[in-house]
Amino acid sequence: MAKRFPYLLALLLVLGWAAAAGAQSTQFTLEFGYQWVNVSGNDGVYRTQVNEKQSAVLHSFSFTSFGSSGGSLFDRLRIDAGDLGTTQGSFRLEAGLAHAYSLRLSYRHAELYDALPDFANPLLADGVTIGQHTLDRTTDSVDLNLEIIPGHMFTPLVNYRWLRYSGPGTTTVHLGEDEFRLNSDYGETSQEFEAGVAFHIGTFAGSVLQGWRKFDASERESLLGGAGGGNNTRPVLGQDITLTGDTASTTSDGTFPMTNAYVSGTVTDGVRLVGSYVRADMHSDTESFENATGSLASFMLGRFFTGLSESVVARSESLNWRGEARVEVEPVDGLQLVAGYTKNHRDQDGLSTIGDLYANAVTFSGGDLRNISTLLTATTAMQRDEDLLELRASTRNLGPLQLWAAWGDAKQDLTVTPAAAEIVVPGGQGGHFTRDVKLYSAGADLKIATVTLSLDWKKDDADNAIVRTDYLTQERWRARAAWTAGKFLRLVATGEDIKAENPTAGIERDVTTKHWGADVEITPVKPLLVRLGYGDYKVDSTTIIRQPQDFSLTDSIYTEDGTSKEAAVAYSFARGSVEAGASRFENTGNLELKLDRAYARVDVDFTKAWGALLQYEKRKYEETLLPIANFDANWYGVFLRYRY
C-alpha cells in the first residue's frame, strides 16, 4: 500500500485539476503526512485490536466540483478519500451529469491481522504464548454503480463489485490423533456484475437486475518448521505421534446467477403496493489434495500408519430466494396500515467424494496389513423455508405523540439430511424441525418542545426451539430521552433491557442483557464544548451443557459487567481548534479487562490555504487473568493541509 500511495495521490490531484479546469466552483482539501506507532507489550494483541502502522498517510482528501457548463463530462463530482496508506483506507467518487448519468465508485482497503495468545491455543498453559491460528491478510474491494439517463422513464443500471481477500496465516490440521501447525496461504477473488433497468411508468416504479457472481479461492498449506511433534506430547497407545511432512492444496470456484426485482406503485389514493424478489442459484466446485508422512494413528480405523494421501472432489449447490409483497394503506391522513408477507427459501445440497490411501497401516497390536484405501461419498442436504406475515399500524403527524404497533407470525420449516460420515454419537445431526414465532411490538414517541421521549417494546413467543440457544420467549424494552436546552446543553440517555429464555427441562436457558448510557454536551461559552459520557452494560447468561468426558451436566455461565466513562473537551478559535479526551472501559465477569484510551488533536490554519493537524492517541489494554495479552500503544500523526 505504501508503495502505491504516491500514485494514488497523483491520481487524485490530476482528477481534481481536470475537474477544476471547467468548473464554476470547486472545493478542495488535501491532508497528508506521516504517522508513528509505538507499542510496548503484546504487539499481536495490539495488531489484532487496532493494527495501526508507521507509514505515510493520505489522511483526508475531499474534492467537490459543480456547475461546469456546456459539453463537460460532469456537472457534479465529489471525491473523498481517507486514511490511504494506513491499514484501513477508503476512496469514494461520485460523478454525474444531469439527465445523462450518475456514477458512484468506491474502493476500500483493509489489512486484517489476528494473532492472539489464547484463542484456540491448547498450549497456553505450557507457556506457548502465540496462538496456533493467525492471519495477516488484506481485503481490497471496488464497487461501481452506474445509472444512465437517471430520472427518465427507463434508466439502465450497471453495477460491478470486485473483492480480493488474500494473505498468509497459520492454522492446524487434525491428523493421526494429534494437531499440527501449518503455514497457510489463502487467496480469494470474487466479482459480481449486474445489469438491468429501473423504470418509472405512471404511478409505478421499479427495477430489474440480473447479475452474476464469479469466485475463485485457493489455499496452500504446509507443515510449519518445528511443528512435527504436534500438540499432544504424550504417546498414543505407546507410540509417539509425529508428522515429518504435510502439504495440502484446495481450490474452489463457482459462477452463478443472481436476480433482483422490485416494484412499487400507488393504485388509488392512499393505497400503495410494494413487491420485491431476490434469487441466487449458487454453487461451488472444490478440489483438494493432501499428502502427509509420519508416525500416525487412527482410532476410527483402529490402525497405526505412516502416510496418508487424500483427494477430494466436492460440489455444493444452494438455491436462495426471497419474495415479498406488501400493501400500505393510509385511510385517513396520519394513520398508516401495512400488511406484508415475506417468504424466504434456501435449498442446499452437497456432494463430496473423498479418497484416502493410508501407507504402511498396522493394527494397534502390531500386525501388518495391506494399505487401506477408502472411497467415501458424502452427501448433505438441507431445506429451509420461512414465512413471515406482518401487520402494522402507525400514526404520524397527529400531534406530539406518535404511536405504532405491529403483529407478526414467522413460521420456520427446516429439514436437514446429514452426511453418514458425520455421525459420531447418534442423534442431533439432522431431522425435520418446525418453529412458529409470534412477534408483538409497540412503541410511542413523544416530542414536546425540546424534549423527546421514546419507548418501544418487543416480545417474541416461540412454540419450539430448533437449536438449544433458541429462545421460547424474548422480550425487549428500550427507552430513549433527549433534551436540548438551547445551545448550552444537549442530553441523551438510552436504556435497553433484553430477556430471553427457554425453561425446557435440560436446557434452562436464561439470558439477560441490561444496558444504559447517557451523553451530555455542555457549551458554557460558545467556543468551548465539554462532553461527558457514561455507559453500563450487563450480560448474565446461563444454560445447561453436557460435558463430553463423562456426560455429566453442568451450567455454562457467561457474565459481563462493563462500564465505560468518557470525557472530552474541545475549544475552537479563529485559526483552528484543540480537542482532547479520555475514556475507560472496564469489565468484570468471565473476562476481566480494562481498556484506557486518550486522545488529543490540534488543528491550526496558518493561512487561508495552509494548515496542519497534529493527532495523538493512546490505548492501554490490560487483562487480569492473562497479563501476557497486555499492551500499551501510542500513536502520533502529523499532517499538512492544503485547501482552496
Next chain:
Amino acid sequence: MSAWLRVLIALSLPLAVGLGVGWAAEPPAGAAAFAPCSDCHDTLVPQFLGNAHATASTRLVGKAICEACHGDGTKHAEEGGDKSLIKVPTGAEGAKVCMSCHHDGPAFAHSATSLHGVAAVNCTDCHTVHAAAATPLLKAKTAELCVSCHLEQKSLFGKPYAHRLGRGGIECTSCHNPHGGPGIDQSLKKTAAGELPCLSCHPETRGPFVFTHVTGIAGNCMSCHEPHGSNNDKMLTRAHVDQLCLECHTMLPAGLLGPQPPSLHDLRSPRYTNCTSCHVAIHGSNSSPMLYR
C-alpha cells in the same frame, strides 16, 4: 491485473460515459437560476449547487427550484423574509415533501414502515438539504450521526474487539440500511444474492459448503459473533470457545439440532477446551464432515 490498475480503469468510466452522453445533456442550473431567492439567500446557493438536488432539478428554473420544497415564497419575499410565511419542511411533514420525489427507488421503498419510520425519525433528522458535512447529504459522518442516538451501540464499538467504525470505509451503513428493507431483519443491508452483510467482506465464510455449519441453517453469524464489538477474541459472544460450542452441542433434550461430541473430548485437557484447534473450518468445509480442514 493489479488492484490499482483495476481502480484506474474503473476511474476512467465516468470520463468515457461523460464523453458519450455529455453532448446531449442540458446545461445545469447556475447561481442565476435561483433568483430571486438567491438575492437574499446568497450563501445557500453555492452550498446547494454542490449537491445532487441542484443538478437533478435542471428542469426547474428560477425560484421554482426552491419552491419545489419550500412552497410559494412570494409573500415571504414581499414581507421582507418573514420566516412564518415560508414552509420549512421538517418532521413528518418534511418527510412527505422528501418522499414526494424519493418514493421511486428500492432504497426508500420501506422507509415509511422501517424501524426509523415508525419511530418518527424523519429525513431531516439525519439529512441536510442545502449543505452537507458528508455524503449522501448527511449532517455528519455516519459513524458520528448514528451513535448520537444509538448510544448502546456506541459503547459496544468501544469494546476491545470491534469493527473499527469510521476507518477504511466501515460505517454503520456498511451493514445497515437506515431506510429499512424487506422481511424480519429489515435493517440489515443484504448482498445482491440476499446474504447477510457480513459476507460482503468475509468471503471465506460465504460458501456454499458441502458440510455447512450454522450459517443459513438454524442460525447465522450473530449466533456466535457480536458484530458491534465484544470483550472476547474474534468478537465472540462467549469468552470460552468450548462453552460457546457446547451450548448447542449438548444432547439433552433430544429432538434438537446439534450433535453431542464423543466422550474422548475430555474438557479437563486444554486440547479439548479449544474446539477450533481441530475443527478449524468452523464456518463450513467442502472436504471434511467434521470440519477438520
